[in-house]
Amino acid sequence: xxxxxxxxxxxxxxxxxFSQTIQSAVLYQQNRHVSLKASDLIDSILLSPGYPYSWxxxxxxxxxxxxxxxxATGYTISSFALMRLTSFEDPVEYPRxxxxxxxxxxxxxxxxxxxxxxxCITYETASMLLGINRTYGFQLSIxxxxxxxxxxxQSNPLILKVQVKGPGSSxxxxxxxxxxxxAYKTTSVxxxxxxxxxxxxxxxxxxxxxxxxxxxxxxxxxxxxxGLRGFGxxxxxxxxxxxxxxxxxxxxxxxxxxxAHSWDxxxxxxxxxxxxxNATFFMLTEGGExxxxxxxxxxGGLNYGSKNYEITHLPIANPGFLLVTYRxxxxxxxxxxxxxxxxxxxxxxxxxxxxxxxxxxxxMRQATVDLVGYQATIICWRVEGY
Amino acid sequence: MLRTIExxxxxxxxxxxxxxxAFFASLPSPRQIAxxxxxxxxxxxxxxLDSDNTLAETSFKDPSDKAWTDLEIALSASLPPxxxxxxTVYDVARIGSSVTYRKYYSTSNSESGFGTHSEAASxxxxxxxxxxxxxxxxxxxxxxxxxxxxxxxxxITGYSAQGLAFDLQKLLSPYFxxxxxxxxxxxxxxxxxxxxxxDSSDESIHNAVVINTxxxxxxxxxxxxxxxxxxxxxxxxxxxxxxxxxxxxxxxSIVGYPFxxxxxxxxxxxxxxxxxxxxxxxxxxxGLNSFLQGLDVENHPAYNYDGSGITxxxxxxxxxxxxxxxxxxxxxxxxxxxxxxxxxxxSIQATYHTTIRSSVxxxxxxxxxxxxxxxxxxxxxxxxxxxxxxxxxVTALALLAYxxxxxxxxxxxxxxxxxxxxxxxxxxLSQQGAS
Numbered sequence: 001x002x003x004x005x006x007x008x009x010x011x012x013x014x015x016x017x018f019s020q021t022i023q024s025a026v027l028y029q030q031n032r033h034v035s036l037k038a039s040d041l042i043d044s045i046l047l048s049p050g051y052p053y054s055w056x057x058x059x060x061x062x063x064x065x066x067x068x069x070x071x072a073t074g075y076t077i078s079s080f081a082l083m084r085l086t087s088f089e090d091p092v093e094y095p096r097x098x099x100x101x102x103x104x105x106x107x108x109x110x111x112x113x114x115x116x117x118x119x120c121i122t123y124e125t126a127s128m129l130l131g132i133n134r135t136y137g138f139q140l141s142i143x144x145x146x147x148x149x150x151x152x153x154q155s156n157p158l159i160l161k162v163q164v165k166g167p168g169s170s171x172x173x174x175x176x177x178x179x180x181x182x183a184y185k186t187t188s189v190x191x192x193x194x195x196x197x198x199x200x201x202x203x204x205x206x207x208x209x210x211x212x213x214x215x216x217x218x219x220x221x222x223x224x225x226x227g228l229r230g231f232g233x234x235x236x237x238x239x240x241x242x243x244x245x246x247x248x249x250x251x252x253x254x255x256x257x258x259x260a261h262s263w264d265x266x267x268x269x270x271x272x273x274x275x276x277x278n279a280t281f282f283m284l285t286e287g288g289e290x291x292x293x294x295x296x297x298x299x300g301g302l303n304y305g306s307k308n309y310e311i312t313h314l315p316i317a318n319p320g321f322l323l324v325t326y327r328x329x330x331x332x333x334x335x336x337x338x339x340x341x342x343x344x345x346x347x348x349x350x351x352x353x354x355x356x357x358x359x360x361x362x363x364m365r366q367a368t369v370d371l372v373g374y375q376a377t378i379i380c381w382r383v384e385g386y
Numbered sequence: 387m388l389r390t391i392e393x394x395x396x397x398x399x400x401x402x403x404x405x406x407x408a409f410f411a412s413l414p415s416p417r418q419i420a421x422x423x424x425x426x427x428x429x430x431x432x433x434x435l436d437s438d439n440t441l442a443e444t445s446f447k448d449p450s451d452k453a454w455t456d457l458e459i460a461l462s463a464s465l466p467p468x469x470x471x472x473x474t475v476y477d478v479a480r481i482g483s484s485v486t487y488r489k490y491y492s493t494s495n496s497e498s499g500f501g502t503h504s505e506a507a508s509x510x511x512x513x514x515x516x517x518x519x520x521x522x523x524x525x526x527x528x529x530x531x532x533x534x535x536x537x538x539x540x541x542i543t544g545y546s547a548q549g550l551a552f553d554l555q556k557l558l559s560p561y562f563x564x565x566x567x568x569x570x571x572x573x574x575x576x577x578x579x580x581x582x583x584x585d586s587s588d589e590s591i592h593n594a595v596v597i598n599t600x601x602x603x604x605x606x607x608x609x610x611x612x613x614x615x616x617x618x619x620x621x622x623x624x625x626x627x628x629x630x631x632x633x634x635x636x637x638x639s640i641v642g643y644p645f646x647x648x649x650x651x652x653x654x655x656x657x658x659x660x661x662x663x664x665x666x667x668x669x670x671x672x673g674l675n676s677f678l679q680g681l682d683v684e685n686h687p688a689y690n691y692d693g694s695g696i697t698x699x700x701x702x703x704x705x706x707x708x709x710x711x712x713x714x715x716x717x718x719x720x721x722x723x724x725x726x727x728x729x730x731x732x733s734i735q736a737t738y739h740t741t742i743r744s745s746v747x748x749x750x751x752x753x754x755x756x757x758x759x760x761x762x763x764x765x766x767x768x769x770x771x772x773x774x775x776x777x778x779x780v781t782a783l784a785l786l787a788y789x790x791x792x793x794x795x796x797x798x799x800x801x802x803x804x805x806x807x808x809x810x811x812x813x814x815l816s817q818q819g820a821s
Contacts, residue, residue, distance in 0.1 A: 002390075003389040003390050003392075003393045006393050006397070007393045007396060007397075010393075010396065010397040010400060011400070014400045014401075014403075014404055017404050017408075018404065018407065021404075021407060021408055039423045039426070043426070054707055057707060070707065070711075071711045074430075074433055075430050075433065075434075076437075145434075145463070145464050146463070165463065166462075166463030166464050166465075167463070167464070167465070167466050167467060168462045168463050168464065168465045168466060168467050168469070169459070169462040169463050169467075170463065171459060171460070171463045172459055173452075173455070173456055173459060225456050225459060225460050225463075226435060226440050226441075226444065226453065226456040226457045226459070226460035227434070227435040227436060227437060227438055227439075227440030227441055227460065228434070228435060228460040228463065228464055229438075293702075293723065294702060315704035315723065315748070316704070316706075316707075316748050317704075317705075317706065317707040317710065317748075318704055318705070318722070318723075362422055363422045363423050363426075364422050364427055364466075365426060365427065365430045366427065366430040366431045366433070366434040366464065367430065367434070368434060368437050371437070371438070373434050373437075373464065375464075
């Protein structure tokens with residue numbers, strides 16, 4: 001009897017011990033599988049242009065999801081495909097009360113990128129096209145490697161402090177080239193270009209003969225060192241009468257843009273100002289410089305009544321940025337919209353949110369978007385959990 | 387007693403089995419389970435830094451050059467802060483059939499080593515003095531370039547048709563099996579009649595490409611001038627369209643409104659185009675309509691005068707994404723935006739049973755600045771409807787985008803006298819704190 005009891009106890013004890021080991025091994029295998037899936041997913045997304053290949057510049061429905069730039073090789077991402085990814089930001093309704101919503105990619109003060117929600121690819125669609133819906137979840141984050149941070153060092157005359165740094169360290173000795181746009185009491189923009197080099201701490205100071213407290217200005221800076229390139233932008237808007245003239249991409253495929261009175265987006269009280277505006281498009285050349293391109297209806301006036309928007313068109317598939325200068329009375333402001341994600345170093349986060357207590361795997365790749373170095377990071381998890 | 391011993395033995399066996407299983411089934415560290423794929427990260431980092439060839443250039447610089455310091459800064463900046471790297475560059479030497487690797491340069495930002503877990507990726511670069519020869523796959527079609535000495539051009543101001551023909555020959559002949567210059571309108575007449583004009587055995591009338599370098603004017607052979615002179619020779623344009631269909635040609639117009647004038651300095655000696663250029667007659671807008679009728683001869687079996695204008699002045703047009711790619715692929719770089727004042731409409735597709743292929747510029751309001759209109763039966767018209775003066779690089783790009791000849795890129799031709807040099811870069815990454 002004692003022997004039998006000892007025997008059964010020993011069996012139960014060892015079954016418990018073995019099952020613990022086996023459970024750990026199974027968990028290891030499952031986690032390993034998620035990790036491999038993360039690696040597989042990020043490569044699938046970044047090394048395929050999807051189908052149709054040029055879906056990033058059309059309104060076509062996707063039958064295969066991928067972000068690689070068509071006809072490019074390696075980890076070269078289409079900046080226009082990135083624009084079509086549904087953002088985590090709350091959509092913006094335009095015009096107010098119309099029920100038409102625009103995907104909102106946040107790019108900081110004075111920067112806007114609104115695209116019709118209907119033209120954007122949702123996480124659910126991407127997940128389904130990747131064949132992982134109901135099995136794996138993912139969140140893809142595509143961020144510029146270099147941060148080009150600008151701050152005001154002195155207002156009058158204006159001195160801007162520019163710091164360039166990557167995730168690992170500052171970028172000392174980087175070559176900076178900048179485009180400074182400023183306006184004072186008029187929508188006529190003066191452009192000034194120049195170059196500088198960062199010191200060992202990755203810092204450079206840029207001098208401008210303007211009064212930074214009176215002039216509205218926007219500066220676009222390109223930093224480059226040893227094949228690593230990044231863009232940065234900084235805007236100082238001296239404007240108190242609403243958000244001015246805001247660009248909305250209303251027809252993605254045709255590059256049709258509404259230059260809209262901000263009253264149609266948000267009522268900022270009375271009196272509602274009338275705006276004069278001047279819109280300029282700067283196209284990114286293959287050499288990494290910006291070149292001004294003429295666009296239709298580039299100047300005009302808006303009010304919140306009969307003339308609350310103007311229509312212009314941007315060249316499809318040619319990345320750059322649209323700079324809109326607006327004026328009401330003596331106040332001048334500037335808004336900027338990237339055309340293609342890379343030109344103003346915007347970040348994109350796309351995908352789902354992992355639920356609590358789920359084990360996630362992370363993988364990353366370095367990529368280029370419009371000549372700019374980006375880091376793509378994927379977080380992957382099993383939808384069913386364990 | 388015996389049972390107790392048996393049970394003890396069983397327990398002992400189970401214990402040994404568990405210990406053995408636990409020993410052999412030791413699980414790896416969590417970091418190994420889900421470490422980022424460092425090998426891919428290393429490879430993509432090297433590719434990123436070489437995206438504009440900077441890494442390749444740096445790899446061949448002297449180890450004391452500042453470029454190495456810049457590279458180290460860029461590497462440190464681009465990698466996540468919890469990663470350490472070791473970059474080693476090897477000189478690759480080929481002696482006979484064997485390859486040797488000699489360490490050339492090494493740098494690392496790790497002072498404490500790499501722990502037990504690290505991964506590496508390798509990347510081969512070639513010295514900047516190496517060139518890669520390009521060999522296009524030649525198209526079997528014959529390329530005819532009109533260089534008629536007895537015709538005048540229009541909207542080619544600043545150039546002569548002969549100069550343009552020469553430039554086009556230089557630009558396009560590598561892509562065609564045979565290139566033949568049509569020296570006069572008599573030869574053009576022979577060509578239209580389906581007769582060869584050279585001794586070359588490779589010349590083939592059928593499926594040929596004919597480039598009209600005379601801008602808005604088209605040379606007219608005397609025999610055709612005598613026979614097809616209705617409506618200021620619009621009838622001749624119809625006849626040309628028919629022949630394009632008959633021989634399955636691709637007719638290329640390099641600038642402006644195609645077939646707006648006809649030209650023969652002998653036959654039309656006393657006519658001028660209303661702008662003082664003699665040897666020319668203005669067919670006007672009927673010329674293009676007539677050509678398209680002829681191209682669509684199955685549905686327009688007889689010539690009918692149609693003087694309506696169909697082109698559009700759409701202003702600035704921009705390259706399509708395909709054109710940007712083709713521009714890079716073939717190494718032909720006209721400006722990516724141009725002014726189109728004679729853009730052809732998409733309605734040609736329905737009216738004359740054509741399909742638009744390989745548009746160089748994005749359409750504006752249904753008008754195409756430069757595109758090939760392929761007839762659903764035979765023949766095609768490549769029309770560059772830009773304003774004067776012509777940029778033949780656009781013509782070349784339009785044509786190459788349509789035919790899309792493959793370019794074979796032969797590897798590594800070195801400057802004479804210089805040793806072949808390649809460098810192998812190995813980037814090793816490790817997470818700090820890895821056990």
